[in-house]
Amino acid sequence: MHIVSQKGESVVVRDTIVRIKRSVNNCLIFCMSLFETAEANPFKQYADHWAFPDQKANEFCQRLGSLIFQQAKLSLFDDSIAEKHSPATIQSLSLAVRHKKVIYRDRHMRITEQSKPTYEELVEVLSDIAFFKPQSFAKESEYRFVFDLNDRQTMFSPKTKDLLLALNPLLDL
Numbered sequence: 001m002h003i004v005s006q007k008g009e010s011v012v013v014r015d016t017i018v019r020i021k022r023s024v025n026n027c028l029i030f031c032m033s034l035f036e037t038a039e040a041n042p043f044k045q046y047a048d049h050w051a052f053p054d055q056k057a058n059e060f061c062q063r064l065g066s067l068i069f070q071q072a073k074l075s076l077f078d079d080s081i082a083e084k085h086s087p088a089t090i091q092s093l094s095l096a097v098r099h100k101k102v103i104y105r106d107r108h109m110r111i112t113e114q115s116k117p118t119y120e121e122l123v124e125v126l127s128d129i130a131f132f133k134p135q136s137f138a139k140e141s142e143y144r145f146v147f148d149l150n151d152r153q154t155m156f157s158p159k160t161k162d163l164l165l166a167l168n169p170l171l172d173l
Helices: 054-072 119-127 135-140
Strands: 002-007 010-014 028-033 094-101 142-150
Touching: 054 094, 054 142
Parallel strands: none
Antiparallel strands: 002 010, 028 142, 094 142
């Protein structure tokens, strides 16, 4: 690494390779594809589909989050989807929900004098990895709904890879 200058918490480097290994708590992610029409769906192997207008994405996310939250707060803690919480933490358990279109980009970022990402771009890439996939998956046109369980202090990873929910409350979307 060639340090050109350093001022406070800022360092200017040259001819340097930086590798950032990012790990995050596991969360629940519901994935859909975003297409103009159902006929545009490239996934012919699926026998069915579920569609709603993109203007209803926030309502869908809130309702789905509510169903997940109900499941997380089961009184039988051995059956709960959240790891390591107990009757003491169940009172403060909450669910953070967010959703947006997946961004397809190379996971390697080359920063040169000619191609400098903004601070906001760097923060976006490093902070919300759940919404990034390699460019090779772009045909999926994925839209994700992400659900994080927490108790205002601790993030709880789900102890299941999948979750079965009765989605009847979402059918009117």
